[in-house]
Amino acid sequence: MSESSESPETADLRAALAASRRRESWLSAATDVITLMLLAEDPHDVLTLVAERARGASGADHCSLLLQHTDGSWRIDVASGLAADRVRGSLVDPHRRSVQVAVTGRPFTLEAGTAGAAGEAGTAELAPPFRRFGAIVYAALAQRDDRPIGTLVLANAPGGRSFDDEDVRLATAFAHQAGLALALTEARAAEDRLAVYADRERIARDLHDLTIQRIFAAGLSLQTLSRRMGGPDPDLPAAAERLDAVIDELDAVIAEIRTTIFDLQLTADQEATSTRARVLREASRAARVLGFEPSVRFTGPLDALVGGDSGAHLVAAVRETLANAAKHAGATRVEVVVAVEAGPGDSATASTLTLDVLDDGGAPMPRWRPSPRTARQGLTNLAARARELGGSFHAGPADGDRGTRVTWRVPLKP
Structure with missing residues (x-):
């Protein structure tokens, strides 16, 4: 029996099965992102996986992530699939639709074949890097501290299929989870940096309060010894004993500095063993x-x-x-x-x-x-x-x- 002559029940079952497989793909993609979030130290690794998994789950030709930077600018930091090299790194003006989706949290879709037309969206609303595609979906990443993180962009080649409502719903849910994963990864990276800064501060304090003071004291001892040696009838045995003591103190200081350098250079694996x-x-x-x-x-x-x-x-x-x-x-x-x-x-x-x-x-x-x-x-x-x-x-x-x-x-x- 051909697909054109199959019963409505069979067609409904086939559609339900396809929808189930699509949801399973998106769920698997979300699981991969959350797992990497728990392991990765670099937020860029999470971003790359988000784009690759979203493109695979949706079956889209292209996926990119438009992110807001600390200076307020918007840039496509990650791109995967069709025209990725030409899109990646492009700056996007704040008034473009892709930015407004991140700000408002409301998704946006563009029908296949209308990206270059002044119709529903209009070319003025589309950032130039995205005008090369056909159908497009914009889904906002979860916000961080009430500030937008960015937009997940799915796109197909001109003449490719359009995205339906289920595509938009699943992409929006995935983008929200991806934003949370990114925010948690960045928070953990910031916490690690604070721990490193605190350790550096402790080391600097120790060097100032302990090591530098001992070097200063050794210098004063040498100055005193120099004055005594310049006087009449210097006590040579006592001077030699004092000089040996200063040398021992400087040796101890050098050992402390070496310990500090070792502490700074130690890797996580070395620290464990x-x-x-x-x-x-x-x-x-x-x-x-x-x-x-x-x-x-x-x-x-x-x-x-x-x-x-x-x-x-x-x-x-x-x-x-x-x-x-x-x-x-x-x-x-x-x-x-x-x-x-x-x-x-x-x-x-x-x-x-x-x-x-x-x-x-x-x-x-x-x-x-x-x-x-x-x-x-x-x-x-x-x-x-x-x-x-x-x-x-x-x-x-x-x-x-x-x-x-x-x-x-x-x-x-x-």
């Missing part, structure tokens, strides 16, 4: 309790030799020592030094991992010794971790009349 990054993350978390950012320095090939169990124990030891400083010390400064020292011949079997944490809080604590009464305290946990790895633990007064030094040292297995 790097022992160094995990230590830095623990220091950042401790800052919320301490009220300031601890100073962290690294020496030796930490990530090359420390991982697995030893890395996990190190991170836990850093967490416990910083928690101890926050609870008991009342410190205004905490220094964390993580060092990997190679033994004779630089063999991995002779390497040692050392965690040294120094604070300036309160009176010096007495030397810690294990006791049944301290079985639940963090220092006892640190000692147990060191013993488990065949290492040693020491906690006691720092040099001078204030502060505490905690040293946790373990051998590294090959």
Whole structure:
């Protein structure tokens, strides 16, 4: 039986099936866009997928996205299909129908063969890039903060099929969802940028408050030493000792700057697996309790030799020592030094991992010794971790009349 002689019931069934397939295509396209929105970091990737999926779901020859920019201008940023290269990047005047659809939220359709005529829409209402097509559908993307985002444009070649009411309804629903996806992606990208800016601000503050001040203090020490050396009967041994101390301080500052550079350059994948990054993350978390950012320095090939169990124990030891400083010390400064020292011949079997944490809080604590009464305290946990790895633990007064030094040292297995 030919299509021309089929029964009305069969024709209705065929039309219903076609409409169902069309809705399924649009639903699949919307699902793809939402999925990418959850994964993509670049809003342009979402825009590209929106245009490609909309063109595929509608069966249109062309799809483009007209978007408003921060300076108020309107531009076709994404185009797919027929004449995409000639349309993409074109600016559109605000009085054009495609812009008004984005502003009002009301869709617009143009019959096939009327794009170049001064009929229903008129050429004055059509932006020049769209006058090359036949049938056209304009559907507004969802607004963002009561401001228009843009317009989804579907078009067919001259002489192609017209879009019906169902096409317009499905395109409008898809465009609304696509606008929401784009707004969420941009919001997440903005949040990520704010997090980066906040981290940069923290690093800049640390460099100013800690590193630069130490360099300034080292410079003052050298000036004082220079004046003493220029006087009569200079004390050469004392001057040499003071110079060595300044050199040690500058070495420490250089190590801090290297740590800062590493923190800036670390990628997301490296951060997830790097022992160094995990230590830095623990220091950042401790800052919320301490009220300031601890100073962290690294020496030796930490990530090359420390991982697995030893890395996990190190991170836990850093967490416990910083928690101890926050609870008991009342410190205004905490220094964390993580060092990997190679033994004779630089063999991995002779390497040692050392965690040294120094604070300036309160009176010096007495030397810690294990006791049944301290079985639940963090220092006892640190000692147990060191013993488990065949290492040693020491906690006691720092040099001078204030502060505490905690040293946790373990051998590294090959």
